[in-house]
Amino acid sequence: MSLLGGNDLKEQQKINDLELKINREKQKLDKKLTRQKILLGAFLVDALKNDSIDGLKKYTADNLDDFLTRQGDKELMKELINELRNLG
Structure with a gap:
């Protein structure tokens, strides 16, 4: 065992523990934000x-396609947008 560097392992372990705690907190925050988005989406769908x-159906039908950037998302929402246009 070296006289120099013995504390380096302890310090590195402290750093690793802190990084683990940070990652856990980030995961909790991500889950919280995702849940908020889901609840807001459910509210708007309702x-x-x-x-x-008043006007939400028309606004959504007129603007949702432009809001979406990925072609897969546009395809996914196409039927909903058409349904909103027919109901509005």
């Missing part, structure tokens, strides 16, 4: 379904 906000 508002669209019940037509409880």
Whole structure:
């Protein structure tokens, strides 16, 4: 065992422990943000379904396709957008 560097292992272990704690907290935050998005989405779907906000259906139908950037997302939402246009 070296007289120099013995504390280096302890310090490295402390760093590793702190990084692990940081990653756990980041995961918790990511889960919280994802849950918030899901709940907000559910709220807006309910508002669209019940037509409880004047103009929301038209606004969504007119703007959702432009908001989406990925072609796969556009295809996924195409039917919903058409349905909103027909209901609005």
